[in-house]
Amino acid sequence: MPTVRIPTVLRKHTGGEGQVSAEGTTVGEVFDALVTAHPDLEEQLFEDGRLRGFVNVFVEDEDIRFIDGLDSPVGADDEISIMPAVAGGMA
Amino acid sequence: MLLEDISQAVGNTPLVGLPRLSPPGYRIYLKLEGENPTGSVKDRVAKYLIEEAERHGQLQPGQRILEPTSGNTGIGLAALCRVKGYPLTCVMPENTSEERRQLLTMFGADLVYSPASEGSNGSVRLARELAAADPEVYMPFQYGNPANALAHYETTAPEIIADLPDVAAFVAGLGTGGTVTGAGKRLKRWNPEIKIFAAEPEYGDLVYGLRNLDEGYVPEVLDLDVLDSRIKVNSLKALTMTRRLADEEGIFAGVSTGASLVVAVRVCARLPEGSSVVALSPDGGWKYLSTGAYAPGDVEEIAQRISGTLWA
Numbered sequence A: 001m002p003t004v005r006i007p008t009v010l011r012k013h014t015g016g017e018g019q020v021s022a023e024g025t026t027v028g029e030v031f032d033a034l035v036t037a038h039p040d041l042e043e044q045l046f047e048d049g050r051l052r053g054f055v056n057v058f059v060e061d062e063d064i065r066f067i068d069g070l071d072s073p074v075g076a077d078d079e080i081s082i083m084p085a086v087a088g089g090m091a
Numbered sequence B: 001m002l003l004e005d006i007s008q009a010v011g012n013t014p015l016v017g018l019p020r021l022s023p024p025g026y027r028i029y030l031k032l033e034g035e036n037p038t039g040s041v042k043d044r045v046a047k048y049l050i051e052e053a054e055r056h057g058q059l060q061p062g063q064r065i066l067e068p069t070s071g072n073t074g075i076g077l078a079a080l081c082r083v084k085g086y087p088l089t090c091v092m093p094e095n096t097s098e099e100r101r102q103l104l105t106m107f108g109a110d111l112v113y114s115p116a117s118e119g120s121n122g123s124v125r126l127a128r129e130l131a132a133a134d135p136e137v138y139m140p141f142q143y144g145n146p147a148n149a150l151a152h153y154e155t156t157a158p159e160i161i162a163d164l165p166d167v168a169a170f171v172a173g174l175g176t177g178g179t180v181t182g183a184g185k186r187l188k189r190w191n192p193e194i195k196i197f198a199a200e201p202e203y204g205d206l207v208y209g210l211r212n213l214d215e216g217y218v219p220e221v222l223d224l225d226v227l228d229s230r231i232k233v234n235s236l237k238a239l240t241m242t243r244r245l246a247d248e249e250g251i252f253a254g255v256s257t258g259a260s261l262v263v264a265v266r267v268c269a270r271l272p273e274g275s276s277v278v279a280l281s282p283d284g285g286w287k288y289l290s291t292g293a294y295a296p297g298d299v300e301e302i303a304q305r306i307s308g309t310l311w312a
């Protein structure tokens, strides 16, 4: 099953878990399973059914904006990371 | 090379091959921006931020400059402000490295600290507040100022094209996004087939420092349309590659260089065999010695231990 890494700011919605497994073959499917298990995440991640602007999502380290968005394929052992958008740390 | 003062010594940096780190069939070259006068790529940006403001009448002689910067931009600005006669205030998170503070102080800059818990977003917030409250200061604001990307459009990329006209891909780290946006646009104008990749360091919690996602920030300078992809690199991979770069190629670079090289190696497989890839090294490793990033020992342990200060 794919795993989803949860950033510290969202862990209050996963009961403190930093890593959650969820079924699915696309990012969208995995996120559906994720918010079913942790309903509070829904409004943190989505706005009108779309990912919010300050959320970056990576599958195996690659930003899904440059793959196929929520339709990006996810392998059984893949890691999905949710990261907050920040001002460049080293500027 | 005879120059009249330090501001003329910016740019024209070496592009150095990495035959030992390049995957078989590919050539990775590293642009050594640590060779700039204050030791980083941000000398280019500092020069453009100041000279564009002078040209557009936004900056008066002797006027104070205020900027959110956790290091390189501040150091570049501080040196130029010295020779151009502007006092400077840098707003930075309180957990930035000692070397950076000492350099800034030596160049006569005033430092204002934002809380470590707010990360780099906190410096942006505080600098904006301070600038709004004081009409006497000029804030170039590298995160939103087109002069940032313009420096790379007009200087960094043309140097690469002159040295390596058949470059197939360009990789740089992501901070303000000025490097990938400016250099990327110029490279694509030269050859639309050139691929542009951004390496995004996976910062420690201290850099994220957010209470909720609504406090996130996407710099106005960053144009995602220029990118072919953005690839995240964790501290361990970045640090490991940075240390290999010293060990195998004899180049001592900062950790964000390692992050870009991880991406450069990864994307080779997407390019035709025989392709050349340019990665940009923003700085040398000198300013990060006190973090312990280069200390002897187990790299996994070190990456763990310093993840809070590595990217701060």
Ligand SMILES: Cc1ncc(COP(=O)(O)O)c(C=O)c1O
Residues within 6 Å of the ligand: A088, A090, A091, B040, B042, B071, B072, B073, B173, B174, B175, B176, B177, B178, B179, B180, B254, B256, B257, B282, B283
């Ligand atoms: C060491 C280092 N790496 C990466 C970057 C990111 O560059 P940019 O702000 O052009 O995105 C910077 C910017 O200062 C830097 O100093």
